[in-house]
Amino acid sequence: MSNKPINRPTIRFSFTSDCENCFGLCCVALPYAKSADFAFHKDGGAPCRNLKKDYRCGIHQNLRDNGFKGCTVYECFGAGQTVSQLTYKGKGWREDPEIAKEMFDVFPIMQQLHEMLYYLDEALSLEDTEPLYHDLLPVIKETERLTRLDPQSILQLDVPAHRAIVNKLLLQASERVRAKVKKGNKHHERKRAGRRDLIGAKLKGADLRGANMRGVLLIAADLREADLRWADLIGADLRDADIRGANLVGSIFLTQAQVNAAIGDSNTKLPHPLKVPEHWVK
Incomplete structure (x- = not known):
């Protein structure tokens, strides 16, 4: 009962956050409330006070010790660098304040698309899901296409509808894996x-x-x-x-x-x- 990866198509995405190629989007776009996870309140669209001018976090190595456990359990699945370098072609919100709000609105949508790709990629890697490959690949291709849209088109996406399509396949993959037990x-x-x-x-x-x-x-x-x-x-x-x-x-x-x-x-x-x-x- 192994989930050993087999030869199959691969997704051309990195699902690991690359903060060096991101404009600190999770540190600006997302809101959080003062709690056990965050040391202070921050509104969406407001830069975190720990965000430096070079878009790096000033306390990245000590987030938990400084009351920011919530930051250590957030994952954008690589959406930050996609928005920063692909959608906006390397133009940051500090350099062009007019695009800031739009960029901050695009980011959480892109995060959802990348998250779906992360799960689809895993489904495609499982030995038990090989019968689903023909169904998985077109949905993966379409999800990848959505990540390459221009900002205005991304903002118009019906993400719940697309997620429902993805979820149906993920449920089928899950049933195949769990049926072995x-x-x-x-x-x-x-x-x-x-x-x-x-x-x-x-x-x-x-x-x-x-x-x-x-x-x-x-x-x-x-x-x-x-x-x-x-x-x-x-x-x-x-x-x-x-x-x-x-x-x-x-x-x-x-x-x-x-x-x-x-x-x-x-x-x-x-x-x-x-x-x-x-x-x-x-």
Whole structure:
């Protein structure tokens, strides 16, 4: 029951944020409220006070220590550099203030398109989804086309309609992966995982192989040593979820941002290519 990548077409995108080629868009366009995740309130369109003139973050290496945990669990999936370098051809909002608002409105739409491409790319990489390739490729091609539109066209996109098309394929991919797991004596644990609200749930050591945990609220849940292989974790809220010693190898649609939001350790097993966050080992 392996999700070993096989020969297949590839998406020509980097889903890793390249801050050196971005105009600090997430630090300006997005609003946040003073909370446990952010040290102060900021309105959308207002530059964060930690953003320097060269668009770099002045406290990037110490965000958590300075009360900005929320920044460490945000992921634009590479949308920032696409908007900065492709959509606006390297022209920044500081150099041309007239495009600032438009750029800030385009950015979250581009983020959603890149996020969809991230999940589609993963679906295309799975051995079990090979029968879906003919359906996946046209949707990937169309999503890529949308990212190359001009700003005005991007602002007119019906993103929910396109997301519905993408989600249908991702559900089919999920069903194929999770179908490999045989129902055993602990099927009740996987059934419980299908609930939408598992905030603070006690799931230590739970057998959650092949569980459908799409969009499940797992905030502060105890998932220590849980078996989450082949579970679908798309959109699951893992903020402060304790996954120390948990096995997530083969889990699908998990992002680095979700991992960063959780509490793990050196014994947590993550799927490739996700990495152990620095704050886990401090």
